[in-house]
Amino acid sequence: xxxxxxxxxxxxxxxxxxxxxxxxxxxxxxxxxxxxxxxxxxxxxxxxxxxxxxxxxxxxxxxxxxxxxxxxxxxxxxxxxxxxxxxxxxxxxxxxxxxxxxxxxxxxxxxx
Amino acid sequence: xxxxxxxxxxxxxxxxxxxxxxxxxxxxxxxxxxxxxxxxxxxxxxxxxxxxxxxxxxxxxxxxxxxxxxxxxxxxxxxxxxxxxxxxxxxxxxxxxxxxxxxxxxxxx
Numbered sequence: 001x002x003x004x005x006x007x008x009x010x011x012x013x014x015x016x017x018x019x020x021x022x023x024x025x026x027x028x029x030x031x032x033x034x035x036x037x038x039x040x041x042x043x044x045x046x047x048x049x050x051x052x053x054x055x056x057x058x059x060x061x062x063x064x065x066x067x068x069x070x071x072x073x074x075x076x077x078x079x080x081x082x083x084x085x086x087x088x089x090x091x092x093x094x095x096x097x098x099x100x101x102x103x104x105x106x107x108x109x110x111x112x
Numbered sequence: 113x114x115x116x117x118x119x120x121x122x123x124x125x126x127x128x129x130x131x132x133x134x135x136x137x138x139x140x141x142x143x144x145x146x147x148x149x150x151x152x153x154x155x156x157x158x159x160x161x162x163x164x165x166x167x168x169x170x171x172x173x174x175x176x177x178x179x180x181x182x183x184x185x186x187x188x189x190x191x192x193x194x195x196x197x198x199x200x201x202x203x204x205x206x207x208x209x210x211x212x213x214x215x216x217x218x219x220x221x
Contacts, residue, residue: 031207040120042200042211043156050207058208090155100146101202101209103155
């Protein structure tokens with residue numbers, strides 16, 4: 001039981017490059033979220049998927065797209081990376097609204 | 113704009129003392145309240161959750177909720193150096209958790 005896994009752990013991009021962050025969970029959770037965390041700030045929600053087949057924008061969706069591939073997997077895509085997207089990205093999953101969220105180890109992204 | 117406010121700290125507490133962390137929130141409809149601990153360079157991990165007014169105890173940790181005052185707190189008794197971390201308060205609002213920026217706690221040996 002691996003919980004929530006994320007790949008890659010670290011990534012350096014040049015401005016304008018694209019990449020996809022992968023997230024998978026093996027806890028049979030319905031809901032999956034993508035957050036970003038910047039120094040001195042709380043977690044900010046980028047996109048979420050309340051259940052398989054649905055995705056919705058969070059607080060800071062601009063510059064990102066997501067795909068809920070199946071119940072296990074939820075990917076985050078940066079189409080044209082910008083330095084402002086330098087951050088730590090966390091994927092989280094949880095069974096239902098109002099219940100505990102379980103986090104992956106994070107992806108540290110640097111955009112030059 | 114729904115908000116969760118925490119004192120950023122750092123809060124410095126002697127080893128063995130009680131650490132008190134506080135959080136206020138703006139959404140009166142919130143029903144679930146969480147405290148997460150985050151070590152530097154790591155992901156958040158759940159410490160406590162509380163749904164009802166009053167106190168909830170788990171080992172050295174006590175969560176306190178006062179919905180009328182829109183206030184939730186976390187007490188850590190017999191603080192240990194391993195408790196040094198950033199503590200994040202999170203409050204549910206619709207399908208989302210709204211997060212505070214965290215309080216950095218330092219336990220001095």
